[in-house]
Amino acid sequence: MSEHIVSPKIYLAIFTTLMAGTGITVWAAFQNFGKFNIVIALAIATIKATLVVLYFMHARYSPKRTQLVIVCSVFWLAIMLSLTLADYNTRRHEGRLASATTCYRA
């Protein structure tokens, strides 16, 4: 069998990077970057997720067919998010979204 064995050194390096990423996320959340706070938070989270997929989940060493499945998941997620948000952000709302008060009258 020619499976690729990822060495513990790489795992440790990825782990350290993920920890650093968590630290930066928390630090950045306490700074005021205005609109960019959310962009920074999501960018760091995406970098962390990519590292987990590539190394912890061995995607980098997987056959092309498995990689295609992974890319598909991101692609379909992007379709779901972008089309729905495009609808919400371009449709005229009466004031705001359906008022939550109507759903939750205590």
Place this chain on the structure above:
Amino acid sequence: MHRTGQLYGHFETLEQQKESAALGMWVFLVTEVLFFGGLFLAYTVNRGAFSTAFGAGSNTLDIKLGGFNTVVLIMSSLTMAMAVWSAQVGKKKLVSIFLIATLGLGTVFLGVKVIEYKQKFDHHLIPGQGFDMRYRSEHPRVTDDPKEIAIEKEEVEKTFAVDQDTNAHGQLYFSLYFAMTGLHALHMIVGAGLLVWLIKASFAGRFTPQYNTPVEIVGLYWHFVDIVWIYLFPLLYLIDRHR
């Protein structure tokens, strides 16, 4: 046959057999991505519409507990990855040790989650009849730090000044908080069950360099659950910490 790592008739090589098992897990994870994706989408739409109340709700969460749990979960991913490595290089004892470590860290995560949920019940932040974002600052406990309560009171009043319906919109935040972290915790519980099964098998010495597919694919699942938390942590705990 599969359980002992022998070749099934419909595969040509052991490698193909193993790759197929991993591919099957990945296909399942694709459905999971979309499953959680729906909740993230609901979160995004509602946060966009009620950002003030979402910020106030987010600030009631304990960032120390959340941060601690993030560290614990990433560590458990490392131990899971190491369990896979141990099986691949044939260190049978290490497989058991790393699997037990992963289970232990997962349990710590769930324990901290219980503490966090209990706090939300105490502070009347469970969506429903008794929900009140003002409750905590108006009913401080003897053990609460008066300074912290004063800050919270000021913040909550500011929030109500901007959004009169904070209690309604806050319930949306907490509904999503409990749905998302609850579904994530459910996945952790399933993962813990799978780990118990793996630990039993590893005690029996079943995982070898030739056959370690179960460790590998439960690992895939465990890392996926970690990825969900990597997104949940900033989105739920860190919305509005900078004011």
